Amino acid sequence: MREVVVISGKGGTGKTSFSAAFAYLEGSNALVSDCDVDAANMHLLLDANFKNQSDFFSGEIAVIDEDDCTNCGICFDACRFDAITPTDDFHVVDPISCEGCHYCFRVCPHDAITMQTQKAGDIFISDIKNNTQMVHAKLCFAAENSGKLVAKVKEEAKILALKKDKEFVITDGSPGIGCPVISSLSGASLVVLVTEATVSGLHDLQRVQKLVKTFNLEAVCIINKYDLNLDMTQNIEEYLEEENIKVVAKLPYDDTFTKALAKAQPIVEYDENSELSKLVKDSWEDIKSIIRNKK
Amino acid sequence: MKITFASGKGGTGKTTISTNLTSYLARMGKSVVLADLDVEEPNAALFIKSTLKKTEISNKMSPKWEEVDCALCGKCAEVCNFNAIVAMPEEILVFPELCHSCYACSELCPTDSLPMTPSRIGEIKEFKADGFSLVEGRLDLGQEMAVPLIAQTIEYTDKNFSDSIKILDAPPGTSCPVIEASRGSDFVILITESTPFGLNDLKLAVETMKVLKQKFGVIINRYGIGNKGVQEYCRDENIPIITKVQNDKEVAKLYSKGELIYPQIEHFKNSLDDIVKFIGGLK
Numbered sequence: 001m002r003e004v005v006v007i008s009g010k011g012g013t014g015k016t017s018f019s020a021a022f023a024y025l026e027g028s029n030a031l032v033s034d035c036d037v038d039a040a041n042m043h044l045l046l047d048a049n050f051k052n053q054s055d056f057f058s059g060e061i062a063v064i065d066e067d068d069c070t071n072c073g074i075c076f077d078a079c080r081f082d083a084i085t086p087t088d089d090f091h092v093v094d095p096i097s098c099e100g101c102h103y104c105f106r107v108c109p110h111d112a113i114t115m116q117t118q119k120a121g122d123i124f125i126s127d128i129k130n131n132t133q134m135v136h137a138k139l140c141f142a143a144e145n146s147g148k149l150v151a152k153v154k155e156e157a158k159i160l161a162l163k164k165d166k167e168f169v170i171t172d173g174s175p176g177i178g179c180p181v182i183s184s185l186s187g188a189s190l191v192v193l194v195t196e197a198t199v200s201g202l203h204d205l206q207r208v209q210k211l212v213k214t215f216n217l218e219a220v221c222i223i224n225k226y227d228l229n230l231d232m233t234q235n236i237e238e239y240l241e242e243e244n245i246k247v248v249a250k251l252p253y254d255d256t257f258t259k260a261l262a263k264a265q266p267i268v269e270y271d272e273n274s275e276l277s278k279l280v281k282d283s284w285e286d287i288k289s290i291i292r293n294k295k
Numbered sequence: 296m297k298i299t300f301a302s303g304k305g306g307t308g309k310t311t312i313s314t315n316l317t318s319y320l321a322r323m324g325k326s327v328v329l330a331d332l333d334v335e336e337p338n339a340a341l342f343i344k345s346t347l348k349k350t351e352i353s354n355k356m357s358p359k360w361e362e363v364d365c366a367l368c369g370k371c372a373e374v375c376n377f378n379a380i381v382a383m384p385e386e387i388l389v390f391p392e393l394c395h396s397c398y399a400c401s402e403l404c405p406t407d408s409l410p411m412t413p414s415r416i417g418e419i420k421e422f423k424a425d426g427f428s429l430v431e432g433r434l435d436l437g438q439e440m441a442v443p444l445i446a447q448t449i450e451y452t453d454k455n456f457s458d459s460i461k462i463l464d465a466p467p468g469t470s471c472p473v474i475e476a477s478r479g480s481d482f483v484i485l486i487t488e489s490t491p492f493g494l495n496d497l498k499l500a501v502e503t504m505k506v507l508k509q510k511f512g513v514i515i516n517r518y519g520i521g522n523k524g525v526q527e528y529c530r531d532e533n534i535p536i537i538t539k540v541q542n543d544k545e546v547a548k549l550y551s552k553g554e555l556i557y558p559q560i561e562h563f564k565n566s567l568d569d570i571v572k573f574i575g576g577l578k
Contacts, residue, residue: 009336011467012306016492038468039303039496060376080398096474096507101397102376139470141506146470147439175305175467176335179439199553200310200338207336210436228544229551253544258520261490 001161002189002291003154005035007173007181007212009204013196014224017257019172020045021266021280022287024130030168032134033157035150035184037121040136042172045266048126048134056137058120058148061098062105066090068112075104075113121149123156129269133160147179154187168288177211185212190291191219193245197232198225205236209243220246220290222283225253246290249283251276297461298574299480303496305467307486308516308540309333311550312570313464314342315557319567320460321426328456332476333466334417334432334444341553343429345422351451353432354413355443357394358401360387365408371400380409392439417444419451428456441466445475460574469499474507482577483511484537484570490521494528501532512573514566517542538569 004022008015016034020042023032034042043050062083064075069090076084076091083097084104090112093104105113121139128134135157139146154171161169173184185191191212195205205221212219221240226233233250240247260270268277300313310333317329331339358371358380369382379393380400391414401409416438422429432448434441445466452461465476477483485500487493497513504511513529518539529536540546541562549556557564 008305010306010338011304038470039305039499041304041492041495044491044495078399078402080396096478099395099397100376101395101399102374103397103399103402106374106399106403141469141503176441177436178335178434178441178472181335182439196551198547198551199341200336201551203338203341204336207436214437225547225551228548232551253547255520255542258490258517261492262521264491 001158001166001169003169003171003187004190004192004287004291005171005173005184005188006192006194007184007208008175008194009177009208010195010200011175013194013201014257015194016042016045016172017261017267018192018194018222018280019170021268022284023132023134023170024266024268025281025284026168026170027130028132029166030132030170031157031161031164031166032128032132033153033169033171034134034136035153035171035180036174037137037139037146037149037153038174038180040138043126043134043136044264045261046128046134047264048124048128048136050124050126052125054123055119056121056123056149056152057117059118060100060115061095061118062093062113063116064091064093065112065114068110070110072109074107074109078103078107123152125156125160135160147183150174150180150183151186154184177207181208181211185215185217188217189294190287191217192287193219193221195221195223195236196225197223197229197236199232202232202236202239206239209245220248220287222249222251223247224251226250227252248286249279251279296574296577297463297480299463299465299477299483300486301465301473301477301483301500302467302486303469303500304487304492307488307493309486310339310342310464311556312486312514312516312540313462314339315555315563316567316570317427317462318343318425318555319557320571323571326459327462328428328430328452328459329462329464330448330452331429331431331464332445332448333464334434334441334448335466337431337433339464340422340429340431342555343422343424345424345429347420348423349421351419352415353417353419353444353447355416356396356411357391357414358389358409359412360389361408361410364406366406368405371404371409374399374403396443416440419448421455441472442475445472449479469503474503477504477509478507480509483509484514485511486514486516487525488517488521489515489523489525491524493521494524497525498528501534512537514570515539537573538566540566
């Protein structure tokens with residue numbers, strides 16, 4: 001089982017559109033996971049049925065018992081997150097600010113504080129189009145560390161892929177370079193970087209590629225909207241060459257992606273025989289052969 | 296007045312609209328500052344001609360083990376809830392990237408062997424542009440926690456530009472970084488696009504704003520493509536639509552070059568006027 005992780009640094013470059021297209025093309029030979037748990041939306045293109053739901057617990061928040069609290073203020077002094085506020089009779093915790101560090105709980109002389117485990121998200125395993133399954137999630141409000149939920153989604157997807165003897169796991173990563181992205185990248189067989197021919201597309205590509213390099217991962221790149229700015233495309237290609245990253249596709253700016261989206265279809269389903277679909281199909285074949293040729 | 300531009304989905308136009316609006320307000324003679332809070336991938340500065348005025352190192356506090364008096368009792372590892380400290384038989388290992396700076400280990404250590412010390416997580420840069428300033432938070436690569444830097448960038452902006460209109464460009468998503476970028480603002484403008492992705496992520500962002508009890512409105516970007524889902528949702532939920540920015544490849548082309556849009560595209564400028572008027576109507 002090999003894992004392809006699609007990431008982009010910058011949001012809105014087409015990451016999910018490509019991941020969903022690859023998933024659709026590979027069908028029952030691949031398992032799909034959506035690691036953009038902050039704003040998951042790959043399920044919209046793949047007709048997920050949210051068949052199997054489970055709760056994901058992570059992190060805790062402090063709760064102060066009004067009756068046991070003597071208003072001594074020791075917890076208030078200990079808290080570095082401004083999460084504890086005194087009232088006339090007792091102290092209260094703001095659950096949004098509480099970091100779950102347990103410090104107040106440990107120092108309260110009256111045992112008035114308990115730590116309560118928080119539900120951090122829902123994890124779903126869904127049947128999707130083309131006879132396969134996907135693992136996806138929804139992060140709860142202000143839940144701690146979405147990186148842990150990402151790790152859980154990936155773990156579930158891998159277990160399922162092994163169980164069902166799938167050749168690939170196709171993972172839609174999250175934007176940025178922080179905790180969820182780092183978590184998305186772990187264990188990737190190949191990283192697909194999606195960028196666009198804009199100044200910010202190049203800037204964010206460079207940052208995320210540095211991250212990919214620190215994990216010693218091999219990457220390929222898709223340049224989207226290349227015709228918006230041919231000079232920029234050239235700059236991106238020069239950068240990729242220096243980094244030894246192969247360009248597996250260059251796609252034009254095309255509203256067809258959005259039209260497919262409005263119909264809740266991957267581009268290769270919406271307009272199967274178009275030039276765009278051909279480019280996407282070729283890139284997926286390219287990606288597969290790169291992975292299969294790895295030791 | 297402090298206004299945050301946020302969105303659930305990435306790439307909907309937060310930076311395009313916030314950079315253009317800031318420049319436009321400055322051209323109207325307003326005192327205005329833009330803060331780029333997308334610290335993982337800051338790129339407002341790419342769209343604004345400016346000169347660097349000041350750089351501050353951004354630190355977070357984490358414990359540093361001092362061997363001398365340490366009794367190796369292991370209390371520090373016991374009280375750390377983030378696995379940032381491991382007590383070995385003959386030494387204490389600290390993993391600063393996992394540390395949440397709660398100070399429990401440091402303050403509960405019986406021998407004061409873990410003093411809190413600053414370690415770099417990124418930079419805060421202040422740029423001078425034509426008629427306004429830009430403050431940027433930039434997280435170092437490999438750092439996982441964006442929230443402390445976002446908080447410091449806001450603090451810097453508040454302190455140095457107390458009398459200006461503050462425009463905050465938030466990171467994408469709906470979790471902690473966005474909450475940090477939104478909770479202290481007078482108003483949040485959620486930018487979306489009229490596609491099922493846009494709608495899905497807008498709903499998540501709206502849920503977040505409601506829990507925060509934050510006042511908010513919506514801008515529909517790339518209007519004219521996709522479907523009517525976002526409009527219907529806003530109507531049903533009584534969410535004000537501040538403006539609809541037309542879908543236009545010329546806008547995308549200018550953006551690709553890092554150029555400001557409103558001096559060259561009339562309909563885009565009209566949308567900025569809608570936003571200025573809306574902001575003016577806020578108390």
